Amino acid sequence: MAPTLYMVYPSPPVRAVLITAKAIGLELELKELNLTEGDHLKPEFLKINPQHTVPTLVEEDGSVIWDSHAIMTYLISKYGQHKESLYPKELLKRAIVDQRLHFESGIAFPRMLQIAGPIMRKGKTSIEPDDVKLAHEVYAFLEKFLDGKKWIAGSHITVADYSLISTISTLDLFVSVEENIFPKVKTWMKKMESLGEYEANRKGLEMSRETIESKLTKKQSTNKSNLMVPSIVNVQLSPTLHTVKMAPKLYMIPYSQPVRATLMTIKALNLDVELVEVNLLNREQFSSNYTKLNPQHSVPTLVEEDGFVLWDSHAIMAYLVDKYGKDDSLYPKELQARAIVTQRLHFENGILFPRTMDIIRPVIYQGVKTVSSAQIEAVKEAYNFLEKFLEGNEWVAGKSVTVADFSIISSITTMDVVVPIDAKAYPNIYSWIKRCEKLPYYNLNKKGLDEIRVLIERNLK
Structure with missing residues (x-):
């Protein structure tokens, strides 16, 4: 029996897990939650995940794992040994992947939410210079990480790429990744889009795009004159x-x-x-x-x-x-x-x-x-x-x-x-x-x- 994934398509963490599962050829049973109806706050879901977040993975034996980063590394370790390079066992390589995953959970994703939250939930209708600054700081860090590297954590694609592309492609909907400012990030995004497993990101990303575009009336220009980097x-x-x-x-x-x-x-x-x-x-x-x-x-x-x-x-x-x-x-x-x-x-x-x-x-x-x-x-x-x-x-x-x-x-x-x-x-x-x-x-x-x-x-x- 396949593991069950509680999810919603627009969620970047969910999409990261779906990309990972597709990359290793793992079929997941998907259970879509209606967050607007409060499915994630119902007693039956809170018993599974008291943090009431998606994605949440439930194994056949009832074991529960939540947090996309924990789920992705677990799935590779259990079901993706034929693609070990996605989460390498060699300590130095794994440590770099772990650092990039924590960069996503501690820097990139929270800043994306900081920009998205007022737009999605509080009626804000424009991207302001402070939003651009937040996004550009994330892009600038990634530009440094990609210096001399093909992928986020080195010479091979890893779950760090899957985790970050789900967030960065969403952040890009609010503040574009300009090729003339962040050429390495833009090149990396194009390489990710060419991968077969990237298809698992597209549906949720397009749903997010439609929602965001319906709420925004003004998108701040992101040219060199207002570039904010660390x-x-x-x-x-x-x-x-x-x-x-x-x-x-x-x-x-x-x-x-x-x-x-x-x-x-x-x-x-x-x-x-x-x-x-x-x-x-x-x-x-x-x-x-x-x-x-x-x-x-x-x-x-x-x-x-x-x-x-x-x-x-x-x-x-x-x-x-x-x-x-x-x-x-x-x-x-x-x-x-x-x-x-x-x-x-x-x-x-x-x-x-x-x-x-x-x-x-x-x-x-x-x-x-x-x-x-x-x-x-x-x-x-x-x-x-x-x-x-x-x-x-x-x-x-x-x-x-x-x-x-x-x-x-x-x-x-x-x-x-x-x-x-x-x-x-x-x-x-x-x-x-x-x-x-x-x-x-x-x-x-x-x-x-x-x-x-x-x-x-x-x-x-």
């Missing part, structure tokens, strides 16, 4: 950042949530890693030296002795466990268990981290003194999701500690600074936090948390 600031880094002598080396700042999660993983694995601080307040992450390592100019960034560079905490943690772990308990190899951990990592990247940063970035960097009611409600919604995940589980992905706990505890404890967690309202989360605090490596979260707490509390009223 700026590169000529800032000198501390001397230790100019050469790579030992491995592995982690560029970091202690108060960063992703850094704290990575440091907990490193400690749990008992690894000896050289730490190099990057002063974000002084914008060292934008220096030419640093952007050569990581064009996304984020922390943490890992550099191995052989010069291999990897960024995004989720990709780094998975890579470190796979390469250096004495066992796989922190990131299990069993496919369904790993898929759940992967889903939780993307939940942190796509839900928890952005909602936290939506509050603390303006507070720390822009002098904002208050937290809006809408921001508070968004955080409480995230708490509700996590409370459900922890029902019947000691840890966020099951009965054992995994890298998902490290990732989520860093965000949840930061959220707690601005929206305190009520033990009565969220007993599962409260108990889980207490368990995390007893872990022998939790102090690596606490140290950075104390630093960020000072930065937040001195700015908030």
Whole structure:
């Protein structure tokens, strides 16, 4: 019996899964939900997926996986071994694919939603310069990723291409990818469109196009005069950042949530890693030296002795466990268990981290003194999701500690600074936090948390 996929065609994450299934020749039983009628909020669906998202995959044995990235990597690992290159087993190649997947879930897809949401749900009828800036920043990152590469993650097509093409082709409906500005991205899109499996993207994309065009009355011009790309600031880094002598080396700042999660993983694995601080307040992450390592100019960034560079905490943690772990308990190899951990990592990247940063970035960097009611409600919604995940589980992905706990505890404890967690309202989360605090490596979260707490509390009223 084929796996069942709960879906709607216009959804970019759904389309990414459909492209993947077509690429490996897997027939899925498709169950289309009517989101406008609230099918995803009905009790029967919430029992399957408390996060009430599409796509959601249900196997014949009743096992459930949601989040497109978790589903795609699971399907390749279980049903697509004849096309292993789509999600390679070789650690360095897989780590790059994972980073690109997290770029899609944490950067590209949220920014697409940021542009689409007001148009699709709030009656906005035009694309404004701020929308163009958001889209161009995504395209500019991709332009860097594609420098010297045929595909998003290297010389071969992977699930990272499938994931990103579904979002980028949708984003292109709002803010066009101009060939004279982003030639590599445009060439990549044309190559994707020539693939047989791309047919699985077309139906939903055309449905999206019709809806978007019916709502927009004005589309902002995207010429060079209004091009907004990530700026590169000529800032000198501390001397230790100019050469790579030992491995592995982690560029970091202690108060960063992703850094704290990575440091907990490193400690749990008992690894000896050289730490190099990057002063974000002084914008060292934008220096030419640093952007050569990581064009996304984020922390943490890992550099191995052989010069291999990897960024995004989720990709780094998975890579470190796979390469250096004495066992796989922190990131299990069993496919369904790993898929759940992967889903939780993307939940942190796509839900928890952005909602936290939506509050603390303006507070720390822009002098904002208050937290809006809408921001508070968004955080409480995230708490509700996590409370459900922890029902019947000691840890966020099951009965054992995994890298998902490290990732989520860093965000949840930061959220707690601005929206305190009520033990009565969220007993599962409260108990889980207490368990995390007893872990022998939790102090690596606490140290950075104390630093960020000072930065937040001195700015908030």
